[in-house]
Amino acid sequence: MKEDTDPINLYEPRVFTSKFMPSPELVARLKGDVNKFLIVRVEDMYKHVTRPVPATRATIHSMLFLTSGAATMKIGSDTYTIQPGQVLIVPAGQVFSFCEKDVNRGYLCSFHDDFLIGKFSSERLKDFEFLRVWGNPRISLDAQTGQFVEHLFSRILLDYAEYGLNNLDIIQPYLITLLCEINRAYTPMSGSTQTSAVSLTNRFKELLFTHVRTHHRVTDYATLLHITPNHLNKTVKAITGKSPTKWIDEAIVLEAKVLLSQRTTSISLVAADVGFTDQAYFTRLFKKQEGITPSTFQKMIDLS
Template sequence: MPAAASNAIKTYRMMEYVRRFTAEPAAVQQLVLADPGQFFIVAVEQLYPLFTQAVPPSRATGHSLVYVTSGQARMSIGNDSYTVGPHEMLIARAGQVYSFEPGDMNTGFVCHFHDAILLGQAAPADAQVPFDFLHFWGRPVIELPAQTAEFVGQLLHRLLVEYTTHGLTYPAVVRAYLLALLHELNRAHSTDEPAPLTAAAALTNHFKHLVASSLKTTHRVRDYAEWLNISPNHLSKCVRRVTGKSPARWIEESIVLEAKVLLFQSKWSVGEVGAAVGIEDASYFSRLFRKHTGLTPLAFRKRHTPS
């Protein structure tokens, strides 16, 4: 089995993000108080209108929860796009690649938090939060039953009141409400899980895990098939059946997605970006990037660089 590849792609802290993508950074700073990398919560209808341009693929250091009470919210997470409406929670987990377009009309809450706010200062350095839905490689949407949605809405409102009144002056209070919220979501996630996965779906999920951890060093379908102890042909049939894409296409799209993040969040040259996603030939990297985006790497970077 492959070792996990090192992650060269940096992650954004909240105020870097705000300065780059909102028309009114000062307005956001009034909503997002001290140390937003640890925790913040704002009303969707106050935050979303301040984003006036598309946010390209990015990573953040914490988890983001988007809960809609009316309207809808759209976001791309990984290689897939999602739309959520009332009584649905959309989760962008820490380290996941996500992007979104402006223009959604909705109400609700955006809650962002780092693992550290849950674990506290006394937690061991290698401690992990005890919620499967924050680690699970799967659909990042939790559909909430009516009663649970009511509880979740109340908890988010109470967190918003606490945060706007006191910021993080009383972290134990914030942690208590946040833990209650996450326990409600975890219970809903457990009951919302689909029927047991078919063999093809389970194999495809395992393939996605391997691609995510080994993308920098391994691009050949036959290597992934070997790690899974199956033939390349069987892997291809399973992945196509579940995703509608071939394993090679999935790998290529994952390479391009990683490259988009680097082009946006770093100042590396095209050759350095290509090498970081495992392609040493800068010319081949540029051709692959253009094949999937219609843009050269430099044109993509220029499009998402403020003038």
């Protein structure tokens, strides 16, 4: 079994925007160290997206809140659409992609865990399940909470646009309050965070996110979790509706799509990077999940 490596690019915000949204106007709206924090109006950012953003990872958490229109994004293996009054979260390191045709208004706020050090501990941030890769990324707000959240986004943007990151004593507390308001409205995917089955399933997802390129069997994760493969199969299927094998296959293909989207990597190297010595087997798995071969997928990215 090969060692874990990390050949996948994690985009820092300024690199990401220059690659997918090249615009002096947008650059001018980004203040201070955008690898730590940024906030913009969605409409001021989205008009500069000229092509689909392929499977990608970022180094910071992102929160999208809409006041009008709709937004669709693929996060992990699932596609989500949000409407006004909803929030969509992309945790740092999670794979995401989106197209360029949505019409909407609202706010996009991104931040690194380090941005809140001194005000909020990294352990405390883990209490926000929506910032974990296994959390529910789509959060619906009631009317009153939606008003509070919109006000908080607006207040943070007002200070950021005028002063950048010079007034952290204002921006950080507002951001913490914003996270707390969203957390109050948050509903776990399973509907409950209290059962041992949910806890086990979330631990499986966390391990899968970390070891997907080197651990491809249900028995690998059962060993890490100190349970039997049968117990893991029954638990994950009961909570998510999908078997651990399905989760593993989807995660492998998702990882491969990120690598293929980088365009400079050959199919054989992508197969090796996600843990396959047999390129033909990798191609069959990819086609089973996506309906097309890795080479066809890469050509589609080249044409976008």
